[in-house]
Amino acid sequence: MNGFLVTHAPALLIMLPLIGAFAAPFIGKVSPKVRSAWVILIMTLTTLTALLLASDVFMYGTRIYVFGAAAPDLAVPLDSGGIPIRIIFTVDAMSALMQVIGAVCGFAVLLYSLSADRIHSGLESFYTLFLLMIAGIMGMVSTGDLFNFFVFLEILSIASAGLIAYRIDGGLAVEAALKYFVLSTIGAMVILIAIGIYYGEYNALNIALIASRMQFTLLDQIALVLIITALAMKCGSVPMHFWTPDAYSMAPSSVTAMLVVASQASLYGLFRVVFTLYNVTLNAMTVGWIIIILGVLSMVVGVTMAIPQKNVKRLMAYHAISQTGYMLLGVGVGLAVLGNQPLMDSFGYIAMEGGIFHIINHAMYKGLLFLTAGAIFFRIGTYNLNKMGGLGHSMKYTMIFFIIGALAIAGIPPFNGFASKLMIYESVFAFNPVLAIIAMVVSILTLASFVKVFHSIFMGPKLPGYETVQEAPVPMLIGMGVLATIVIAFGLFPQAVVDGLIAPAAHALADQSGYIAAVLGGA
Amino acid sequence: MDLFASLTTGTGFWNPLAWLIAVIAATVIVYLILQRGEPGYKKGTAQTTPFISGNPEPGKEMVHVRASNLYWGYLDALKGYYDLVVPAHTGVVNDYVLWYLGVTAALMIVVVVFI
Amino acid sequence: MFWNLPFIAVVALSLIGLATVVTKKNLIKIFLGINIFEAAVNLFLISLGYRDGGIAPIFTSAPSTEMVMATPQALTLTSIVIGVATSALLLSFAVIIWKKYGTIDTDQIRRLRE
Numbered sequence: 001m002n003g004f005l006v007t008h009a010p011a012l013l014i015m016l017p018l019i020g021a022f023a024a025p026f027i028g029k030v031s032p033k034v035r036s037a038w039v040i041l042i043m044t045l046t047t048l049t050a051l052l053l054a055s056d057v058f059m060y061g062t063r064i065y066v067f068g069a070a071a072p073d074l075a076v077p078l079d080s081g082g083i084p085i086r087i088i089f090t091v092d093a094m095s096a097l098m099q100v101i102g103a104v105c106g107f108a109v110l111l112y113s114l115s116a117d118r119i120h121s122g123l124e125s126f127y128t129l130f131l132l133m134i135a136g137i138m139g140m141v142s143t144g145d146l147f148n149f150f151v152f153l154e155i156l157s158i159a160s161a162g163l164i165a166y167r168i169d170g171g172l173a174v175e176a177a178l179k180y181f182v183l184s185t186i187g188a189m190v191i192l193i194a195i196g197i198y199y200g201e202y203n204a205l206n207i208a209l210i211a212s213r214m215q216f217t218l219l220d221q222i223a224l225v226l227i228i229t230a231l232a233m234k235c236g237s238v239p240m241h242f243w244t245p246d247a248y249s250m251a252p253s254s255v256t257a258m259l260v261v262a263s264q265a266s267l268y269g270l271f272r273v274v275f276t277l278y279n280v281t282l283n284a285m286t287v288g289w290i291i292i293i294l295g296v297l298s299m300v301v302g303v304t305m306a307i308p309q310k311n312v313k314r315l316m317a318y319h320a321i322s323q324t325g326y327m328l329l330g331v332g333v334g335l336a337v338l339g340n341q342p343l344m345d346s347f348g349y350i351a352m353e354g355g356i357f358h359i360i361n362h363a364m365y366k367g368l369l370f371l372t373a374g375a376i377f378f379r380i381g382t383y384n385l386n387k388m389g390g391l392g393h394s395m396k397y398t399m400i401f402f403i404i405g406a407l408a409i410a411g412i413p414p415f416n417g418f419a420s421k422l423m424i425y426e427s428v429f430a431f432n433p434v435l436a437i438i439a440m441v442v443s444i445l446t447l448a449s450f451v452k453v454f455h456s457i458f459m460g461p462k463l464p465g466y467e468t469v470q471e472a473p474v475p476m477l478i479g480m481g482v483l484a485t486i487v488i489a490f491g492l493f494p495q496a497v498v499d500g501l502i503a504p505a506a507h508a509l510a511d512q513s514g515y516i517a518a519v520l521g522g523a
Numbered sequence: 524m525d526l527f528a529s530l531t532t533g534t535g536f537w538n539p540l541a542w543l544i545a546v547i548a549a550t551v552i553v554y555l556i557l558q559r560g561e562p563g564y565k566k567g568t569a570q571t572t573p574f575i576s577g578n579p580e581p582g583k584e585m586v587h588v589r590a591s592n593l594y595w596g597y598l599d600a601l602k603g604y605y606d607l608v609v610p611a612h613t614g615v616v617n618d619y620v621l622w623y624l625g626v627t628a629a630l631m632i633v634v635v636v637f638i
Numbered sequence: 639m640f641w642n643l644p645f646i647a648v649v650a651l652s653l654i655g656l657a658t659v660v661t662k663k664n665l666i667k668i669f670l671g672i673n674i675f676e677a678a679v680n681l682f683l684i685s686l687g688y689r690d691g692g693i694a695p696i697f698t699s700a701p702s703t704e705m706v707m708a709t710p711q712a713l714t715l716t717s718i719v720i721g722v723a724t725s726a727l728l729l730s731f732a733v734i735i736w737k738k739y740g741t742i743d744t745d746q747i748r749r750l751r752e
Contacts, residue, residue: 186623187623218635222631222635225635229623229627232626240622242612242618242622245612283634286637290633305608305609307597354532386590386591413537413542414542414543423532427532452590452593455590456590460587461587491539492540492543493526495528496526499528
């Protein structure tokens with residue numbers, strides 16, 4: 001039974017949210033309570049499946065799932081002449097890590113959302129879109145087929161756009177969704193052109209097969225640029241970040257927390273393309289430096305734009321851009337020394353581990369921060385920092401969760417942000433000291449900015465008009481508590497997390513031949 | 524798997540538990556020093572009200588420093604930078620698409636021409 | 639040269655579509671630009687699948703000549719369906735923006751900035 005579940009887990013991870021999504025409106029006809037129970041049930045099952053699959057992948061190595069084949073692991077049909085023609089899901093350690101991030105974040109956010117979004121109307125479509133987002137994220141991170149990647153990317157962006165526009169809010173939310181969706185549609189089409197180029201050149205859509213045939217011709221270079229810029233735009237790196245603050249600030253807070261995970265799925269796609277599809281065939285130094293420069297620009301512009309913001313969620317959105325820069329920096333340094341084994345061993349792997357560790361940490365503490373912002377909005381009805389003050393008297397638990405998130409994002413020990421940032425600083429210092437110094441200055445500015453937010457929301461005397469404000473409801477606190485617990489646990493036991501989750505993921509990402517062998521057999 | 528292992532970063536290491544023990548020790552020392560302070564303190568007298576040159580104390584809600592008044596000096600010092608960056612966020616969707624296409628073109632030149 | 643015509647058309651259509659998105663200020667025209675760009679991508683995919691002298695991959699009593707791999711057609715179909723969904727969503731955004739803002743000029747739709 002257990003073996004059967006693990007074998008089919010990659011398909012279940014897509015199937016469960018899809019079934020849940022399209023059944024939710026009908027089940028909602030019975031009563032909203034039943035719908036909530038249904039959505040929670042689906043999300044719990046998805047999370048358990050993701051954890052089960054991840055534990056298997058981390059123990060026994062890459063799992064593949066071939067749709068429509070006689071056996072789920074029969075990647076190459078016997079009569080096809082060595083070409084995998086079916087759609088294949090390839091779950092290696094990196095994919096499994098991203099699935100766990102998506103599932104755990106999704107679960108915590110859903111708990112929060114059931115309480116926070118109760119005030120909205122039209123909830124049946126809200127949860128459909130929410131679960132579609134989960135399905136899109138799961139599909140993007142586990143697929144081993146480029147066109148399939150595009151399809152899930154589009155599912156994810158359509159669902160996200162619908163959710164961003166969900167609180168129409170006098171048209172403001174729709175404006176944000178419009179900007180997001182115009183950009184992401186064009187980006188997705190550009191990705192499709194790149195996929196077409198690969199197909200025309202190698203007659204294949206399977207990532208492993210293309211990787212094994214990769215020549216890095218002129219066409220491949222064009223496709224690389226098209227796909228890198230599109231995915232960098234989707235993960236919000238400067239100077240293509242303009243949609244991020246709009247979309248993050250206007251979406252409901254629970255959705256914003258999921259958008260963070262969604263943008264990290266795009267980041268995963270970017271890493272998958274450069275490491276698995278191209279690996280050493282590309283000019284690692286040049287492409288690595290492109291990613292590093294995008295990362296540094298994101299860090300600096302993101303944090304400096306955050307400081308003068310007056311809308312708390314807009315401010316946090318700029319910080320999300322800035323933190324994405326750290327991941328690009330860490331993994332970009334790893335890419336820049338790819339193929340040079342001594343340098344890779346001395347700091348390349350550590351840099352990649354730092355970048356990947358930062359992905360999971362960022363998903364947790366940024367989700368937590370957006371949820372606290374949502375809890376404050378739930379009680380006082382505004383995001384404007386100028387109108388806030390003195391809420392620490394009445395919303396004590398929210399304040400504690402906010403402090404945990406803010407210290408984690410600023411890289412203060414003993415929270416998880418410190419561990420990953422330390423890895424990034426030290427390995428990047430070995431690569432280029434200037435970059436490490438920039439990274440530290442950005443951290444200091446992050447702390448400065450969150451001191452401002454903390455002061456203006458929670459400090460000071462009780463303001464007139466907010467005398468009757470109460471603590472956030474218990475389900476919202478539980479959702480925040482799940483994320484806060486993970487933030488603290490990862491901060492207290494960083495090496496255990498790195499050994500258990502991050503290092504296998506980083507090595508799986510850098511190991512192209514392992515990925516190819518898992519799909520095409522030992523050839 | 525050792526749960527309490529130090530985080531190794533290639534050139535350095537970091538042990539959160541050692542840090543926690545140090546913090547607890549420091550807290551204990553701070554508390555001991557605090558205990559040696561002056562205990563005499565009368566509530567409800569002039570000792571607990573702020574001294575503003577004899578002027579009456581303004582209401583509590585008047586003294587809260589609002590968000591837009593924070594970091595004025597920082598923003599003023601970097602005015603040149605912010606005058607460049609903030610207007611770039613025009614809010615017009617055409618400009619955003621143009622930025623995206625421009626970055627694509629620039630990277631295309633870097634990767635295709637210079638490799 | 640003749641066989642490159644579809645690809646020249648793809649480049650021309652993409653440039654027309656993207657230029658429309660960048661230069662036109664009317665939301666509906668921007669969406670049309672996106673649709674033209676989508677059409678270019680679909681044309682690109684379908685021309686990749688063309689094989690001279692190939693027949694449709696239907697195995698029932700098929701002559702033993704070259705068959706066309708059906709993948710690009712499947713991709714194009716999927717991409718068209720996704721294109722319909724995106725167009726519908728974009729147009730619905732335009733409807734709400736017209737209702738709430740009273741304009742579909744992108745120079746006016748900029749209440750979120752900085």
